Amino acid sequence: KARAEIVDELKAIGAADAHERARKVLRGLQFDPAKMERPVSSLSGGWRVRVSLARALFVAPDCLLLDEPTNHLDLEACLWLEQYMCDAFDGRTLVVVSHDRSFLNAVCTDVLAIQNKKLTAYAGDFATYECVRDEQAERQQKMFDEQQAKKKQMQKFVDKHLHKGSTSMFDDGNAKKAKEMMKKMDRMGAMGHDGKKWKLSYDGVQKELTAPDTEGGGFKFAFPDPGVVPGSSESVQLRDVRFTYGGDSASSASSSAALFHGLSFPIDCTTRLALVGKNGAGKSTLMKLVYGTLEPTRGNIFRSGRLRLSYVTQHHVDQLDLSATPLEYVLRIAGIERDVSSQSYEIEDEQNARRRLGRFGISGHLQTQTINLLSGGQRSRVAWAVATSNDPHIILLDEPTNHLDYDSVNALIDACNAFEGGLVFVSHDEHFVTSVENVNVLEVTGDGAPGATSYADDFESYKKKAIKALRKWIA
Known part of the structure; x- marks a missing residue:
């Protein structure tokens, strides 16, 4: 190629400022300068996902497809991504699969809902979609109830007069009327593709008026009843806890070398604690402690x-045996626990195992098909059924909304609110954190500061701080 052509191509792809743009995207996704220069092979899985996301954003395609982009991001990265999508992708097409309500409301102008093998388009953000969907479901339920009541009344007339009229010498016309009514009942509820009354003249598709679809929102989660907590109300007590990976040494004896120190607080069956903070701050480490x-x-x-x-x-x-069925796996884990555990709770039989799976929406044929055929959300629910098989007093959840659809997240929220034991969870999902009742928010800073920063049941305060820190970070 001629030199002029090469120069033109380099200008077209923005080669002159490519490094600057790449660093801007990586910094927005919370990469510090050192992490930007590290080999990708040395990064953890979560950071590799961010690299893949950064590559897609850097290319700035005319159409970008994102599948659960916020799953491995902390709040700061989510906030940056929301703003970046609104600014850099203005005029471009974005198709995103996500359960993150805040993200969807920030970036989406239209919603395509897939339910019962049907695709329905809604104009507006996710909040608008929810409102319209609920109104439509309420209207459809009302129409269905009215139709069923009318059918019941008509059936009563048919049962009363049809056989009587067919054998009587003095037919008063009720038998004929009953036969006509039966035909009318068969046609009741016929609708076109737009939900209005079906007309043969121009409608190509006919469907029956039914109760609103409940797929996805019909199941409920239920954590097992923990029973009465024995002994002290403070079931777990952290006392001046300090943690340093690799242990303390003469060269790392200062508090700045510790992930955290001076950490003291109780956890009991009344606890509702959300751990928030940047990725790598030590939230999962604290859970493991x-x-x-x-x-x-x-x-x-x-x-x-x-x-x-x-x-x-x-x-x-990732620890599930994909070749086993959920029922087989739960029973197998129960058998292993019987052999190696000193706990005395009852070993599950098949009926008990089915009940445990059913608590998390794994019922019917889902219990007996192999786990590799289940969706990501269904596998998560199998994992929860296994993890809570000891009827825990306190449940620790690390990013529990990952891989769940929105209806499943709402079902999980209801289960958390109904659970009578203690809850400690790590999450960056604003909708989840703010919907679980009576939650105290604890920021894990991971900078060796004494303890952690607490915002008593106030996620909004933490979010404002995160926005302020983000502006400073990307400046």
Whole structure:
């Protein structure tokens, strides 16, 4: 190619400022300068996902497809991505699959809902879609109820007069009327594709008026009843906890070398605690300390001897045996627990296993088909059924809304609010955090500061701080 052509192509792709634009995108996704220069092979899975997202954003395509882009992002990265999509992709096409209500409301102008193998278009953001969908469902339910009441009344007339009229010498016309009514009943509720009354003259598709679809929103989650907590109300007590990866040494004895120190607080069956903070701040590490997977470098963590804890990690789904059915897997885990556990709770039989799976919406044929055929959300629910098989007093959840659709997130919220034990969870999902009742928000800073920063049941305060920090970070 001629030199002029090459220069023109370089200008067209913005080669002159490519490095600057790449760094801007990476910084928005919370990469610091050191992490930007590291080999991708040395990054964790979550950071590799961010690299893939950064590549897609950097190319700035005319049409971008994103599948759950916020799953591995902290709040700061989510906030940046929302703003970036609104600014940099103005005039471009974005198709996104997401359960993140805040993200959808920020970036979407239209919603395509897939339900019962049907695709329905709604104009507006996600909040508008919810409002219109609920209004349509309410209207359809009312029409269906009225139709069923009318059918019942007509059927009563048919039952009364049809056979009587067919055998009587003095037909008063009721039998004929009953036959006509039967034909009318068969046609009742016929609708066109637009939901209006079906007309043979111009409608190509006829469907029956039915009750509103409940697929996705029809199931409920239910954590098992923990029973009465024995002993002290403070089931877990963190006392001046300090943690440093690799342990303390002479060169790392200062508080600045610790992930956190001076951490003291109780967790009991009344606890509702949301752990928030940047990725890498130590939220999952703190959960592992509470559960007992890790031990503090200094200080101690007291746990009641009869306390039952459950920990649902981000990677529980990866540990499932995909060749087994959910029923087989739950029974197998129950058998393993019987052999190696000193706990005395009852071993599950098949009926009990089915009931446990049913609590999380895994019922019917889903219990007996292999796990590899289940969706990501269904696998998560199998993992929860397994993780909570000890009827825990306190449940620890690490990013529980990942891989769930919006209706499943709402079902999980209801289950958390109904649970009579303690809850500690890590989440960046604003809708989830603010919808679980009586939640205290604890920011894990991971900078060695004494304890952590607490915002008593106020996610909005944390969000405002995150926005302020984000502006400073990308400036």
